[in-house]
Amino acid sequence: MTFSLQGRGFYPTDDGHQLYWERHGITGGEPVFFLHGGPGGRISRHHLEFFDLRRFDIILFDQRGCGRSTPYGELRDNTTGLCVEDIDALRQHFGFEKISVLGVSWGSWLAIQYQQRYPQHLLKTTLVSVFVPFTANVRAYDRALNEGPAQLPQTVSRHRARDIFRILGEGCPLQQRVAAIEWLNAVLRRTGQTVCPGTLESFVDQEAVLAIRLELHYHLQGYFFQPRDQKLTLDDNTLLIQGIRDTFGMASVRWLRQRMNIHCRLLHAGHNAFESAILKTVRRAVKREIES
Secondary structure: OOOOEEEEEEEEOOOOOEEEEEEEEOOOOEEEEEEOOOOOOOOOHHHHHHOOOOOEEEEEEOOOOOOOOEOOOOOOOOOHHHHHHHHHHHHHHHOOOOEEEEEEOHHHHHHHHHHHHOHHHEEEEEEEOOOOOOHHHHHHHHHHHHHOOOOOOOOOHHHHHHHHHHHHHHOOHHHHHHHHHHHHHHHHHHHOOOOOHHHHHHHOOHHHHHHHHHHHHHHHOHHHOOHHHHHOOOOOOEEEEEEOOOHHHHHHHHHHHOOOOOEEEEEOOOOOOOOHHHHHHHHHHOOOOOOO
16 A cells, blocks of 8 residues: 655644644545544554545544653543544644544544534544443453452552552553553453563563553543443444454443444454454445435
């Protein structure tokens, strides 16, 4: 695939964050915002694989505290609500009246939240490897953490997530790496994925520590899930793409189905949106026509 870059830059928020953005594809094409996973993830040129660069005007951006946005790993003024407002601020910055959004994993929840606040500015919404932070789903992460072996002797099983968060902020570099690996193992267990220990150890550097600390900041706040979220709705131009081996995502799909009719494509895949079955389905889905 040709790497087509129209521009890049930083968008300053009113509260001190600088959001890194890139614009790809073709001017005048359907505007689509890509919302990356996390919290604490980042954009990559690999995310362009979801799109036909000859058809879309694509905005990739790093969320608050993520990737090349600054300050990196910042917890202050970093909430779900503010991330949603950033999407609309960028929409206005680029001069789009309406946009489509593609949200993957954590990004799917931001896409859902954007639809609740700004339905008048949406063309269509595509949700991949879905994440809904309802209480039982958040507690399931804690159970996965508690069921795994404790690598840190000072962790207390009932408060392990909080202990890991504290160590990531206050511990020595070695303690921070061990704590980060412990959290990553819990995430992998919950999403049905496996990674060899050596790969995790090589992945966890100081940047990863800050990214995981940001994710735990959200986790300990229940991802800022609000009572009104129990009554959310999704419009007819919303499509979910979900791998059935992703237990966390399937729990999210069931939660949504209990509340509304949803358009959902279930695939024999896991959580990874780059698995062949998911990737091919996403590429087709983002090209679908808008229902009137």
